[in-house]
Amino acid sequence: MRRPKKYESGEATQYISRRAALRRLQLSLNDFRRLCILKGVYPREPKHRRRAQKGSSEIKILYHAKDIRFLLHESIVWTLRDYKIFAKKTGRDRAIKDFRNLKRRLALFPEIKLDHIVKERYPTFIDALKDLDDCLTLLFLFSTFPSLHLIPREQSALCRRLTIEFLHYVIASKSLRKVFISIKGYYFQAEIKGQKVTWIVPHYYPFKPQSRQDVDFKVMSIFVEFYTIMLGFVNFRLFHGLNLAYPPQFPSSVLQDNSETLQDESSFVSDRIAALNFELLRTDKLMEDEEDLDIDMELLEQDGDSKRIIKMKQEAQEVARLRTLFKGLKFFINREVPREPLIILIRSFGGKVSWDASVFAGATFDESDETITHQIVDRPTLSTQYISRDYIQPQWVFDCINQRQLLPTNKYFMGEKLPPHLSPFVDSKRETYIPPEEKALHDPSLIETHEQSDDDDNDSDGQADNQEEEEIEQQLLDAQLQRAYQQETAEYKKYGGPDGVNEDEEDSVDDDEEDDEEDEDDEEQLDDKTKRSLQEKQKMKVESGKVHKVNKRQLRKAEVDEHRLQARMVKPRHRNLFRKLIREKQTKEKEEWLLRKKRRNIDADAKEAKKTAKREAKKAAAEAAAKALKMA
Structure with missing residues (x-):
């Protein structure tokens, strides 16, 4: 060979x-x-x-x-x-x-058929769902593009139709679980057939042309060509799983692409949003998804009471409550609020939503409707308000879904400073920096401590503001005490000072000496047991502890020595890996330190702003009082 x-x-x-x-x-x-x-x-x-x-x-x-x-x-x-x-x-x-x-x-133009490639790359439906994240993110991005040289309007219209169909399935199946607002756009996460699908819906801005060096639209359009076929297959299977007619039929007023709608970007986007506010045609009258949930609960109840089964039961109950979170609520969206994400969220959890029919198409009820429970506003004031509804900011809807309960609306009123919008996609038990608001969410006992620290800060601010008044009061009290002390010393000298002793005092001294002698005789008569018990009682006393000062330099030196010992014990072939781990640990510590420093600076700025606001308010009140006195 x-x-x-x-x-x-x-x-x-x-x-x-x-x-x-x-x-x-x-x-x-x-x-x-x-x-x-x-x-x-x-x-x-x-x-x-x-x-x-x-x-x-x-x-x-x-x-x-x-x-x-x-x-x-x-x-x-x-x-x-x-x-x-x-x-x-x-x-x-x-x-x-x-x-x-x-x-x-x-x-006779040669057309590429990609059906066999989709079946080849995804042999099962679950495989296609696992790879749906990138597909949805890219198609939602292309659905917002106008007609370009490499992206024809027909391609963006196809992306728009497929994404609307998928969102209609999410609304009908109530499979949405998490949502978050970021700089990139709106993050959504749905649970479909046991698989978690996460995608991004970008913020709507007027399109800004990009140079070819920044973005290669030709390569991206090839991905879109494949993903449109894939999402068409997935939508067909999902709709038939819920007994919904596919393709969905929309009213004649929306999604009718003609020369006017294809050229006008605002009408193109408005039609896409209006299509989300209509119910789809069903082929049956029963909600099979709710039946499946009941069957799953019955199966869980038949099993044992292990920790895993109990956790699954709790999760199933939370999801059942979450699916009907906004049931019975009616929302009206003002014209300045972005409508698309709010329509998806409100309708996915059983609520009804509408907007101004004179500005946008697809409205289902007017602003004057008395049955509206919440109006979503993103401006400081409104000229006309109704007593029967709550005026809230858009963040209330997102926070309610992430916390899986209807939150109080008092923190989200018009003009109120909103609480921090926390991401639900991070691990609650991570080792990095966790803000105090997130800790309070997972551990309700920390809410009181956080509020107490705020109250202490307010008290210290109040003490600093009222310091001058307290100093004046203290001076008055010192003067009164000085006069009382002078009077007492004068009376004491008048009735026999420290040098002279009265007869009554001599008799009392003799009596005290006699009592002391009697006590000494009693002590001699005590037994040994009683003496021991008295000595033990004297030993059983609480002494004030001493402050133990920690030598930071010594601790740092001990850490450095320990690290050197660890480095010596590592084998030569594993040293690069060890250095990499140490480097990652140092970067994590640095990031955590920077976040803590940033939080301290924010808290200090907020505290200073509160102080200045209080001072200005007091100053204004004093000026108003002075003016009132002058007028009087």
Whole structure:
């Protein structure tokens, strides 16, 4: 048997460079990139790059040779080759102005069909749900784009329709669990078939053109081409699981794309939001999702009372309450409030929502409706207000969902300073810095301590403000005490001072001496047991403790010595890993220290602002009182 030569076996044969892959597939770089995105083939990082590159030291883009062999048998390769032929022939027809032949060729345009690739990449429905996060985030982003050179309006309209269908499923199934407002957009998390799906809905801003160096829309549109087919499959399966008609039928006034709506960006967005406020047509009259929940609860009750089963029961009860959180409530959204996320949230938890019909389409009731329970406002004041409803800021809806209960509305009134908006996606038991508001949420006993610290700060502020008044009162008291002391000393000298002793006092002294002698005789008569018991009682007394001062320098030195010992015990092959762990620990500590410092600065600024506000209020009150006295 012949001995294999160098680089004929092992890692050198397992990898192939991109240039070699292009030669083998006979495709251009753009077509190869498109094929890899559609099939899910990505570059790989070898363990030993020099061996994989057959001794070459330059950095190349490498692929698994098995993946490239897998692409050789793909039918899309032939369609991509047909594109080349189509482009050459249509270009020739245009050059010679053979428009009859050009029209015939355009009718035979080669189309790529991606259905078999979706089934190949996701053999089961659960696999598709697991990979739904990136799909939804990208399609929600593209649904907000206007018509561009590389993004036609038809593609953004398709993304809009698919995302609206998915949101309608989330609303109908009441599967939403968490939500958070961030700089990037609105984070949503839904639980679908036991899988947690998280996506981002971007904030709506007028589109700002990007240069091609910043964003490559061509590559992103290839991903969108695949994800639209995938989400179409998923929506079809989800709707039929709830016995909903697919595709959903919307009123004739919304989602009717014509030349006017495609050109006007505001109407395009308004139609998308209006479509979310309509009920979908069902093929049955029963809510099967509620039946499934009852069956699950019965199955849990049949099992034992282990900790895991008890935790599952509690979680199921919390979810059942969360699904009907806003049931029976009617919300009216003012025109300055972003409507799309609030419609999704309110309708997902059983509430009804509307807005001003004269400004936006899709409203279901007017502002004058007396049955409205909450009006969502994002401005400091309103000219007309109704007594029968609460005027709240939008954050109240998000915080109620994250805490899974209806919170008091007094902290969210118009013009009120809002409490901190905490993220529900972080781990409550993490080792990093946790703000006091989040600690108070998980441990209600900490709310009192947090409030007490605030009260102490307010008390100290009040003491600082009233210091001058107290000093004046103290001076008056000192003067009164001085006079009383002088009177007492005068009377004491009058009736016999410290030098002179009266007869009554001499008699009392003799009596005291006699009592002392009697006590000494009694002590001599006591037994040994009583003496011991008295000595033990004298020993049983509480003494004031001494303050133990901690030497920080000594502690730091002990930590450094311990770290050096740990570093010495690490084996040489594990030293890089040890240094990496230490570096990560130091960065975490630094981040925590910075967050604590930032919080201290914020608290100090807030305290100073309170002080200045109180001083200004007192000053204004004093000026008003002085004016009143002058007028009187």
